Amino acid sequence: MTKFEKSSLLLMLKVNGEEMQALLEGPHVTLADVLRNKLGLTGTKEACRCGECGSCTVLVDGTPMLSCSVLAVAVRGKEITTIEGLAKGGELHPIQQAFIDSGAIQCGFCSPGMILMAKALLEENPDPTELEIKEHIGGNLCRCTGYIKIIEAIQLAAKRMGKGAA
Amino acid sequence: MSTIQLKKFEYYEPDTVSEAAELLKEYGGSAQIQAGGIDLIPRLRSGSIKADALVNISNIPGLEEIRYTEGEGYRFGAMTRLRTLDFCPVLKAKYPAVQAAIHQITSVQSKYMGTAVGNLCLATPASDVAPALMAYDAELTIAGTGGERKQKLCDFYLDYRKTSLAQDEFVTGVFIPEPAANAGDAFFNRVRTHADIAKITVAAVVTEKDGVCTDAKIAVGAAAPTVIRIAKAEDLLKGQKIGDDLFMAAAEEAERAVAPISDFRSTAEYRREMTRMLTYRALQEAFERAERSER
Numbered sequence: 001m002t003k004f005e006k007s008s009l010l011l012m013l014k015v016n017g018e019e020m021q022a023l024l025e026g027p028h029v030t031l032a033d034v035l036r037n038k039l040g041l042t043g044t045k046e047a048c049r050c051g052e053c054g055s056c057t058v059l060v061d062g063t064p065m066l067s068c069s070v071l072a073v074a075v076r077g078k079e080i081t082t083i084e085g086l087a088k089g090g091e092l093h094p095i096q097q098a099f100i101d102s103g104a105i106q107c108g109f110c111s112p113g114m115i116l117m118a119k120a121l122l123e124e125n126p127d128p129t130e131l132e133i134k135e136h137i138g139g140n141l142c143r144c145t146g147y148i149k150i151i152e153a154i155q156l157a158a159k160r161m162g163k164g165a166a
Numbered sequence: 167m168s169t170i171q172l173k174k175f176e177y178y179e180p181d182t183v184s185e186a187a188e189l190l191k192e193y194g195g196s197a198q199i200q201a202g203g204i205d206l207i208p209r210l211r212s213g214s215i216k217a218d219a220l221v222n223i224s225n226i227p228g229l230e231e232i233r234y235t236e237g238e239g240y241r242f243g244a245m246t247r248l249r250t251l252d253f254c255p256v257l258k259a260k261y262p263a264v265q266a267a268i269h270q271i272t273s274v275q276s277k278y279m280g281t282a283v284g285n286l287c288l289a290t291p292a293s294d295v296a297p298a299l300m301a302y303d304a305e306l307t308i309a310g311t312g313g314e315r316k317q318k319l320c321d322f323y324l325d326y327r328k329t330s331l332a333q334d335e336f337v338t339g340v341f342i343p344e345p346a347a348n349a350g351d352a353f354f355n356r357v358r359t360h361a362d363i364a365k366i367t368v369a370a371v372v373t374e375k376d377g378v379c380t381d382a383k384i385a386v387g388a389a390a391p392t393v394i395r396i397a398k399a400e401d402l403l404k405g406q407k408i409g410d411d412l413f414m415a416a417a418e419e420a421e422r423a424v425a426p427i428s429d430f431r432s433t434a435e436y437r438r439e440m441t442r443m444l445t446y447r448a449l450q451e452a453f454e455r456a457e458r459s460e461r
Contacts, residue, residue, distance in 0.1 A: 139273025
């Protein structure tokens, strides 16, 4: 049995392929807090902090999770992907580029969560229908775009990524 | 946005069910079981629940398993995620109302993280999953320091957010009996927006033979302090020739059996009326499916 006391602890996390360590005040610290406040990875947003809005979404071993409702200690040893991990060598990920090209980013607060949800979807289902896209981002709120351009961006990314693979 | 920080707690990852039960006993009610955490962490943050310790059961082997035995039924564990159930072809084929109740949950992240058992253990009357499982007469396996016990889901809820669980107990799994070959089901709910919890939920599972109802189970959510079965409506249906008049009579029984409140989601009056209408429609659809499935 593993136990963490109420006292501070040094936690190792694998974020975007890099081993990182953070000093936590205790096991009660959430993954979102560690990413933003300990590791300076502020690309992960927190809007509601109660699991309703999806803006804090990160991928844990490829699975979308709400980092505001995940304890950092619970994901030790797992691969965490944040929005900062998508661009490679200064080049944007095709989904990021599609969001820009489709005008799917306005204030940008929902974008990291939306883009990571799109990544999880396209890895599982490279050619999703419009309904599948809508269902997949059902837990992500956007208060600017009205979603249409976000859906178009994911369709564009699917098209471009599908071509790249062929 | 809530700016409140989580209060400190101890954190455990037990390796066995009995270790988890011992921890619950040791803390005497001040420890919380953590499965997906999608409800637990926000509620700890808001202060609506308190915990000196969290007992994360996700490392206990076997709790994620799904097992279906033809002719017997379908089992899943306390750590089986909603997403896994949503995409389980057996669940969809054998218990479509349960799959429908899970599928309509909007947040995909909540389904990846959250568990069906976690949803049941919140004991919220507005659960969509509980009415569907209750209509299928699901049974819970409950572990404690004294061993294991079984309890029907329809007997599990005592009051609003109150279950039969003792301080050292937690639910380890769910068993849904094999439906009869001539069974049909239906699931309906009404919501303000799809991301919100239900204003009213109705699930029905029925069997029929030669146009006569041989069995019926109806469960209603968000219309009483707990999710409830509507025994009077079920009794009224059994042995009777099926038809719209019978469905409406049963639906009226359902309306009389509920005790809804008015809140910002809906009025009690609306909930009572929708209990009747959705029960009527659920019976129509469930018997239609039962007739189609009859060989």
